[in-house]
Structures are given as structure tokens and as C-alpha cells.
Amino acid sequence: MDRRAPPSRVPYVHVVPPRALAISAGALAVSFVGALVFPQSIVEYGFLVWLLPMIPAFLLCYYRGWTRLMAMLAAAMAVLSLSYLVAALLGTALPEWPFIGFVIAAYIGIALGAGWFREVRVAVDERKAAERELRQAYLDLRKSHSDLQLAHWKLIEAEKLEAVGQLAAGVAHEVKNPLMTLLTGVHYLLQHAPTADGNVKSLLDDMHEAVKRADAVITGLLDFSTPRELTLAPEDLNAVVERSAGLVKHEVTKARVTLDLDLSAELPPLALDVFKLQQVLVNVLTNAAHATPPGGTITVRTYRRAVPLTSEVPESTQPDRFEAGDEVIIMEVDDTGSGIPEDALGKLFDPFFTTKPTGKGTGLGLAVSRQIIEMHGASINIGNRPEGGARVTIAFNVLKERA
Amino acid sequence: MAAKKRILLVDDEATITRTLKLYLEGTGAYEVRAENRASTALQAAREFKPDLILLDVVMPDMDGGEVAAQLRADDALKSTPIVFLTALVKKREVRASGGDIGGYPFIAKPLEPEKVIEVIENHIA
Numbered sequence: 430m431d432r433r434a435p436p437s438r439v440p441y442v443h444v445v446p447p448r449a450l451a452i453s454a455g456a457l458a459v460s461f462v463g464a465l466v467f468p469q470s471i472v473e474y475g476f477l478v479w480l481l482p483m484i485p486a487f488l489l490c491y492y493r494g495w496t497r498l499m500a501m502l503a504a505a506m507a508v509l510s511l512s513y514l515v516a517a518l519l520g521t522a523l524p525e526w527p528f529i530g531f532v533i534a535a536y537i538g539i540a541l542g543a544g545w546f547r548e549v550r551v552a553v554d555e556r557k558a559a560e561r562e563l564r565q566a567y568l569d570l571r572k573s574h575s576d577l578q579l580a581h582w583k584l585i586e587a588e589k590l591e592a593v594g595q596l597a598a599g600v601a602h603e604v605k606n607p608l609m610t611l612l613t614g615v616h617y618l619l620q621h622a623p624t625a626d627g628n629v630k631s632l633l634d635d636m637h638e639a640v641k642r643a644d645a646v647i648t649g650l651l652d653f654s655t656p657r658e659l660t661l662a663p664e665d666l667n668a669v670v671e672r673s674a675g676l677v678k679h680e681v682t683k684a685r686v687t688l689d690l691d692l693s694a695e696l697p698p699l700a701l702d703v704f705k706l707q708q709v710l711v712n713v714l715t716n717a718a719h720a721t722p723p724g725g726t727i728t729v730r731t732y733r734r735a736v737p738l739t740s741e742v743p744e745s746t747q748p749d750r751f752e753a754g755d756e757v758i759i760m761e762v763d764d765t766g767s768g769i770p771e772d773a774l775g776k777l778f779d780p781f782f783t784t785k786p787t788g789k790g791t792g793l794g795l796a797v798s799r800q801i802i803e804m805h806g807a808s809i810n811i812g813n814r815p816e817g818g819a820r821v822t823i824a825f826n827v828l829k830e831r832a
Numbered sequence: 833m834a835a836k837k838r839i840l841l842v843d844d845e846a847t848i849t850r851t852l853k854l855y856l857e858g859t860g861a862y863e864v865r866a867e868n869r870a871s872t873a874l875q876a877a878r879e880f881k882p883d884l885i886l887l888d889v890v891m892p893d894m895d896g897g898e899v900a901a902q903l904r905a906d907d908a909l910k911s912t913p914i915v916f917l918t919a920l921v922k923k924r925e926v927r928a929s930g931g932d933i934g935g936y937p938f939i940a941k942p943l944e945p946e947k948v949i950e951v952i953e954n955h956i957a
Contacts, residue, residue, distance in 0.1 A: 602890065605919035608942040610847040616945045617855045644942055 446491055449503035453487055456480065456506035459514060467517040475513035480506055597650045604647050612640045649793035659705060659804050663698035666758060666825070670729055672703075673710035680715050685723035686764075688714070693732045696758055699825050705801045709809075712794040713762050713821050720766035720819065730761045733827070756827040763820050768813040777811050836863040837956055840882035842873040842899065843917060844891040848941075852886075855945045862952075870894035874902045877909050884956045886939075886948075889918040900936065913955045917941060 460480045463472035483506055490499040615637045622629055674688055681688045717727045736755045769777070773784055778799045795811075802809040807825040814820045839862050843849050849866035856862040865880045867873050870891040877885060885903065889896040896916055903909045916938035939951055 602919045605941045606845045606848060609917075609919070610845065610851050612942040613848070613851040613855050613945045617851060617858060621858060640942065 446496065446499060449487075449496075449499040450491070452503040453483075453506045456503070456510040457484070460506075460510035463510070463514040463517055470517045471521070472513040472517035475509060479509055479513075593650075597647075601647050601651050604643065608640050608644055608647075611636070615640065646793075649797065652793070652797050659702040659801075661700040661702055661805075664701040664703055666696055666699050666701065666731055666760065667692040667694075669701065669703055669706050670710065670731065670760065673707050673714060674729065676707065676711050677714040677718065680718045681727065684718040684721060686718060686721045687726045689726055689728045691728060691730045696731060696733060697827060699758060699827075701805065702801075706805070709798040709801050709823075710762075712798050716794065717762055717764040717766070717819070717821075721764045722766065725765035725818075727765075728761075728763045730763070731758065733758050758825040758827060760823045760825075761820055763814060763818060765818045768817060769811065769819050774812065778809075836861060837884070837952075838862075838880060838882045839864045839952065840867065840873070840877055840880055840885045841865065842867045842870065842876075842885065842891075842896075843888035844868055844870070844893075845888070848917075852945065852948070856949070856952075859949065870896065870899050873899050874906065877903060877912070878906065881908070882912060884913045884915065884952055886952075887914055887916050889916050889938075915939060915951055915955055 457476075457480055460472065460476040464470075464476040467473065483502055487499065487502045487506075490496075490502060615633050619630065619633050619637075622633070624630060670690060670692060674690060677688075714727065714729075721727060734757060736757055769784070778795050799809050802823055805825065807823055810822045810824075812820055812822075839856060841849050841852060841856075841864055843852075843866075846866075846868050849868060853864040853866045856864050865876060865882070867876045870888075871893045873885075873887070887896045887899055891899075896918075900914050900916075903912065903914065914936050916936050918938050919941045937951065937955055939948060943951075
């Protein structure tokens with residue numbers, strides 16, 4: 430049955446009162462006519478003593494919505510009126526008649542009332558079921574609404590990104606030309622300016638650094654904002670990890686930390702763009718090297734596993750990317766630094782967000798990394814480990830790979 | 833002393849042509865002629881007879897690619913090496929800019945002038 434279809438039966442709560450009213454009115458009419466036909470008889474007695482007093486009780490039940498009592502009273506009134514009429518017709522004046530009639534009527538009334546009540550109860554159950562369905566439909570609707578809002582938000586983000594991309598391409602061209610002039614000029618001065626003043630050289634060196642930094646920012650922005658295509662081929666993830674580890678060797682040695690690789694030998698080939706993924710890994714490993722105090726350790730781990738029912742992998746990004754039971758390849762990068770402040774966790778992937786000192790990072794590395802990972806159909810998540818330090822988790826879906 | 837190598841530098845940014853000319857000539861190994869307009873580059877090349885041409889891609893009056901095509905069409909210049917200078921970052925973007933420079937080497941700005949010299953030396957006849 431479609432959850433959203435209306436209940437097939439009309440609830441009986443709306444049927445009982447009219448039915449009971451009709452029966453009790455009929456009983457009164459029969460009794461009244463009986464009293465007129467047989468004055469001073471038992472039927473008149475029953476009408477005056479039993480049936481008339483039942484009217485206020487009946488009306489009370491009607492207005493309070495006590496449908497079960499209404500049904501019982503109506504049944505009792507019907508049986509009483511009929512039994513008094515029969516007694517009058519038989520010419521009896523047995524004092525037991527009212528009592529016997531009342532008892533019989535009460536039993537029949539209870540039986541009938543219970544029957545109607547059951548119908549009422551069925552109706553109430555149906556109404557409750559309908560309410561549950563309605564509530565579920567409401568929850569579904571609310572979820573659809575929030576999904577829609579999320580999609581809308583993503584669309585706005587994508588549009589903003591496209592605008593940034595167009596702007597960045599224009600800015601890059603306009604900025605890179607003057608940077609070329611500055612760079613060439615600085616080099617010329619380094620070779621030809623008088624060197625008696627030591628400050629001149631250090632000033633020129635600073636200018637040289639500044640130009641390189643400006644170029645890194647503008648290149649990073651372009652990287653982030655221009656649409657890219659991946660060149661995917663079946664590759665060994667571990668080989669990419671090893672190559673990236675080689676590329677950051679200098680940074681790791683400079684930070685005086687140890688880089689451990691704990692790579693599973695059982696990984697299937699994944700559809701990867703080796704150079705783009707290397708860019709991500711170099712970025713993540715460099716961040717880890719900067720965050721880890723001397724003597725610390727960075728561990729890169731790869732392994733295969735199924736997504737558990739309550740997955741901790743995709744919680745912060747792309748919850749729709751994995752389903753419970755999917756086979757995933759996990760790559761984790763752990764460091765033994767101080768971890769990431771709580772208030773920074775939500776902003777790590779925002780463009781230009783950085784926790785590094787001014788001039789040390791462009792704030793674009795993780796934003797670009799996430800784009801690259803998402804283009805692989807994978808997810809990236811950053812959090813703090815309970816034992817201290819940060820963990821970057823990248824999960825590739827084995828089933829969805831486009832090898 | 834060996835004769836100086838002749839470099840024709842075509843870029844609409846006068847600051848770039850001035851500083852690069854200064855730098856290259858400062859090494860004592862090059863003679864540089866700077867041109868800031870694409871439309872006069874062909875004439876300048878015919879007069880100057882360069883050993884190598886450094887050519888900007890995006891210029892207001894004419895595209896670097898068109899200039900290269902004109903140079904290639906000239907019998908005297910068709911074998912002169914051309915190296916593009918570009919502030920566009922990727923090859924794909926360079927191609928998307930309309931200039932067909934697919935077959936030519938290029939230098940992405942900003943580049944350390946020592947590396948510019950390396951590129952020149954790699955491509956000069």
C-alpha cells in the first residue's frame with residue numbers, strides 16, 4: 430500500500446452517535462406510543478421511570494463523546510421499551526419485569542456496545558496508523574527538503590566557484606606579467622647593484638621571496654578555481670604513497686620527524702590520476718610535517734575494508750558517496766602533533782583558511798586537495814585522534830572505480 | 833669573443849621587455865631588440881634577423897599565434913626558433929586562448945631569468 434494513500438475505511442467514531450441516536454429515539458417513540466395505548470400499565474411505568482431518565486444520560490454521553498456508553502444506553506433503551514411493550518401486551522403487571530428487562534437490556538447493551546466499541550477501536554487504530562504514516566511522510570518530506578537545500582547550497586557554491594575561476598584567470602594574467610618584471614628586475618639588481626650595503630642584498634632576497642609567494646598564491650587560486658580533468662588509469666595506491674613520501678623527504682627531515690609507511694600488500698589497482706593524487710599527498714604530508722614537533726612520527730597507512738553500518742569515514746564530507754557494505758580502500762595519515770582546534774575543524778577545506786603563520790601557507794592546499802579527491806569519487810575527512818594528533822582519512826570506493 | 837646572440841623580444845608589457853632586455857644584455861651574451869606591438873614584430877624580425885624570438889601570447893593588437901604564423905610564412909624567418917612567453921598557466925589554456933602554439937616551447941611567467949636563459953640556450957640554433 431502506498432504510505433501516502435488515505436485510510437480505506439471511514440472511522441466509526443463518526444457513525445456511532447447517529448446510529449445510537451436513531452435507536453434511542455425509536456425506543457422512546459415505541460415506549461411513548463405504548464404508554465398512550467396502555468395507560469396506567471407497566472409500559473407507562475417503564476417509559477416514565479426508566480426511559481425518560483435515560484435521556485439526560487444519553488445526551489451527556491453524546492456531548493462528551495462517550496460513544497461506548499451511548500451505544501449501551503441506546504441498546505438498553507431499545508430492549509427496555511420492547512420488553513415493557515410485550516409485558517403490557519401480555520397484560521402482566523409483574524413487578525419483576527422492569528428489573529428483568531433492565532438486566533437483559535444491560536447485557537444486550539453491553540454486548541452491542543462492546544461490538545461497536547471494537548469497531549471504534551479499529552477505527553482509532555487505523556487513525557493512529559494513518560497518523561504514523563503521516564508523520565513518516567512528514568519526516569521524509571523534511572529530509573527531502575534538507576537534501577534540496579543542500580543541493581541548492583552546493584549549486585550556489587559551484588556558481589560562486591565558477592565566478593571565482595573566471596576572476597582568477599583574469600587576475601592571474603594581470604598579476605603574472607608584473608611579477609615577471611619584478612622577478613627579472615630583482616635578479617638584475619642582485620647581480621649589478623652596489624654590494625657595499627649588506628641590507629641591499631637582504632632586501633632584494635626578501636623581494637625575491639615575496640614575488641615567489643605571490644606567484645604561489647595566484648597559481649594556487651587558479652588551480653583551485655579552474656575546472657580540471659583527471660587522467661585516470663589503474664594504478665597502485667601504495668606506489669603513489671611511496672613516491673609522495675620521497676617528494677616530502679626534505680620537509681620531513683627538516684622538521685626532524687619520522688615518516689612511517691604501513692601499506693597493505695592486498696590492495697587492488699585503483700583508477701587514479703597519479704600526479705593529482707601526488708599533489709594531494711604531498712600537501713597532506715607537508716601539513717603533517719609542519720604540525721608535528723621534532724621527534725614525532727607521521728604514519729601513512731593503507732588498507733581495505735567494508736564500510737560499517739555507521740560509517741565514521743564519510744561523516745564530514747559527501748555522506749552520499751558510500752553505502753554500508755561498500756568495499757573501500759582507506760589511506761590514513763596520522764601525525765603526533767597537537768591536533769586541530771575544534772573551531773578550525775569545520776573550516777579546513779575553505780579556500781584561504783590556514784592555521785599556519787602568515788606567509789607560510791596559501792590556505793588553498795586542502796581546498797584543492799578536496800576537489801581532486803572528490804573528482805576521484807573518493808572522500809577526504811580530517812579529525813583528531815583520541816590518542817592525540819590529527820588524522821587525515823581518504824577513502825576510495827572499490828566498486829565505483831572507473832578503471 | 834663570440835658574437836652576441838640576437839634575441840627579438842615581443843611583449844606588450846613594456847616593463848617586461850625593458851627589464852628582460854636589461855638582464856639578458858647584462859650577461860654580455862645577448863643583443864636584444866624589444867617590440868611592444870605584435871603588428872610591428874614581423875617587420876622588426878625582418879630587419880633584426882634574430883637567432884631566437886621570445887613571443888608573448890596575449891597581446892591587444894594581434895595574437896602571438898598569428899605572429900608566429902606570419903613569421904613561419906616568411907622565407908628568411910621560417911627556421912628562426914620561437915619560444916612563447918605566457919602568463920597563462922596551462923598548455924590547455926594557452927591553446928584555448930586561440931593561439932595555436934601547440935608545437936612551440938613556452939615559458940610561463942614569472943620565470944627566474946636564469947631559467948629563461950636556459951630555455952633560450954636549449955632552443956637557439
